[in-house]
Amino acid sequence: MAIVLSIQHLPKMTLNPIAVLNEPRKTRVPYELKQGQSRVFHQLPSGLNMEVIVQKSVKEKNPDSGKGPPLVFVHGSYHSAWCWAEHWLPFFSNSGFDCFALSLLGQGESDTPSGTVAGSLQTHAGDVADFIERNLSLPPVLLGHSFGGLIIQYYLANMRNELHYGAALICSVPPSGNSGLVWRYLFSKPIAAFKVTRSLAAKAFQTSLSLCRETFFSATMEDNLVLRYQELMKESSRVPLFDLRKLNESLPVPKMTDCSTEILVLGAKDDFIVDAEGLNETGRFYNVKPICIEGVAHDMMLDCSWGEGANVILSWLNGLNR
Numbered sequence: 001m002a003i004v005l006s007i008q009h010l011p012k013m014t015l016n017p018i019a020v021l022n023e024p025r026k027t028r029v030p031y032e033l034k035q036g037q038s039r040v041f042h043q044l045p046s047g048l049n050m051e052v053i054v055q056k057s058v059k060e061k062n063p064d065s066g067k068g069p070p071l072v073f074v075h076g077s078y079h080s081a082w083c084w085a086e087h088w089l090p091f092f093s094n095s096g097f098d099c100f101a102l103s104l105l106g107q108g109e110s111d112t113p114s115g116t117v118a119g120s121l122q123t124h125a126g127d128v129a130d131f132i133e134r135n136l137s138l139p140p141v142l143l144g145h146s147f148g149g150l151i152i153q154y155y156l157a158n159m160r161n162e163l164h165y166g167a168a169l170i171c172s173v174p175p176s177g178n179s180g181l182v183w184r185y186l187f188s189k190p191i192a193a194f195k196v197t198r199s200l201a202a203k204a205f206q207t208s209l210s211l212c213r214e215t216f217f218s219a220t221m222e223d224n225l226v227l228r229y230q231e232l233m234k235e236s237s238r239v240p241l242f243d244l245r246k247l248n249e250s251l252p253v254p255k256m257t258d259c260s261t262e263i264l265v266l267g268a269k270d271d272f273i274v275d276a277e278g279l280n281e282t283g284r285f286y287n288v289k290p291i292c293i294e295g296v297a298h299d300m301m302l303d304c305s306w307g308e309g310a311n312v313i314l315s316w317l318n319g320l321n322r
Contacts, residue, residue, distance in 0.1 A: 027109060027235040031082035034090060039109065042102075042131050048111040050127060051103035053081040055089040059096045068317055069165040070136050073101040074128060076146025076173075078205075080108025080236040083145070083299070087306045095314055102131060104151075106239040117243045121250045124241075125155040141317065142167040145301065146273065147241055149173060149282075150253070156261060157254045165320050166262035168313055171274050171298050174281040177251040178244075181278050196273065206234045215272050216299040229302055256286075264316045265290040266309060270297045 033039060033053065041049040057067050071092055073084040081101035089099045103110040105127065106118030113119065119127070128151065132140060142164065144152035149172025156167060174180070195211065205212040212230045213221055263286040267279035276292070283290035293300070293308050300309040 029231050029235040030109070031085065031232060034085065036093065037085055037089065041109075042135065044105075044127055044130055046113075048105055048113060050105060050111070050131065051081055051109040052131070053085045053089065053101040053103075055085070055093040055099045057093050057096050057098050068095075068097045068141075069138055069320075070098045070100060070140045072128070072132060072136075072140045072142050073099065074142065074144040074148035074151055075101075075104070075107070076144075076148045077241045078233045078237045079145070079148075080104070080110070082108065082232055082236070083302055084143075086302055088301045088310055091307070091310045092314070095317075097317070100131070100135070102128065103236075104148075104241065107237050107241070112238050115239075117240045118237075120242065121151060121154045121247060121253075124151045125158065128152070128155050129159065139164050141165045141320070143170060143313070144168070144172060145170045146298070147173050150175075150177070153253045154250070156256045156258070159257070164258070164261045166264065166316075168264040168266060168316070169282055170266050170309065170313075171268055171271050171279075171300055172265070172282055173274065174278045175252045175285045176281065177248055179248060180281070181273070181275060184275060184277060206230065216297060216302070218270060218295065218297045218303050218305065221297075221304050225304070229299075262316075262320055263288050264313065266300070266312060267292045268296040268298060268300050268303075268309075269294045273298045 036058070037053055037055045040052050040054055042052050043049050059067055073081070073088070075081065075083050080103035084099070084101040089101060092099050104118060104124050106112045118124070128142075142152045142155070144150070144167070149169040152167050152169065153172070153175055156164070195214065205215050209223065209226055209230065212233075213219065213226045216229070217226060265279065265283045265286060265288055267274065267276075267290055269292050279290045279292060291312055293312065296305050296308050297303050300306065
């Protein structure tokens with residue numbers, strides 16, 4: 001029997017209508033969907049439309065093959081739903097999971113709110129909650145990358161009376177935010193700190209192939225792939241995901257109220273953005289031992305060894321289904 005989710009937002013997560021800017025929804029470099037994928041638009045209570053790339057389980061028509069919980073993917077800064085659609089949506093749908101990759105407002109093909117930023121931890125988490133409540137009849141597993149992981153952490157801490165199979169935090173910003181990461185780089189790796197600041201804050205990754213590779217991918221990533229993803233990232237974010245100064249006022253995220261939610265904390269050894277201490281902080285916060293994968297960079301789902309992280313998550317998911 002299907003379990004219908006009932007999402008009850010805390011007062012601080014309520015949303016107010018926001019005006020849409022007069023601009024075309026389509027990006028100049030649209031992502032071409034792969035076989036079995038579809039693009040739909042979920043209308044939020046604000047009236048804005050959120051892009052969702054959907055890929056259903058290929059095992060759906062065979063009741064004897066089994067089917068796992070729905071997977072909801074949330075991207076980080078300078079990305080959108082396409083980053084999951086490239087490799088991981090086909091992989092997990094072939095493994096028996098319905099997959100839903102969201103593009104947060106102001107990113108990808110989603111509508112852009114008025115103002116200078118896409119939203120806050122509160123509004124982004126509220127948008128994720130609204131999608132789940134109105135579209136899924138079974139408890140999901142949430143997967144968040146980088147700042148998307150922080151949004152999921154906030155979501156889990158502020159929900160009441162919901163069932164979730166679990167959440168996978170992938171190269172996630174830790175519960176205290178990115179300030180600790182920045183200060184550690186400044187004092188221990190000043191050259192790396194300069195590069196990170198130039199790459200992300202000054203958006204130099206958009207014009208420098210070498211800096212884009214160093215920031216997001218492994219050194220062995222082929223030039224043509226880095227160039228392709230560089231163009232997609234350049235088009236993915238019309239406005240910043242957050243106002244970082246206001247973001248810090250909402251941190252650290254509180255503890256989860258539902259201690260039964262299983263958490264996977266997954267990091268990459270060659271992550272140029274989230275360091276080992278950031279990964280360990282997230283693990284300590286959720287009282288789990290983090291897994292760090294060798295030979296993989298920050299964009300684990302796009303890197304040339306993308307299957308390494310996908311297989312770790314699949315093994316964890318299969319454990320939840322036992």
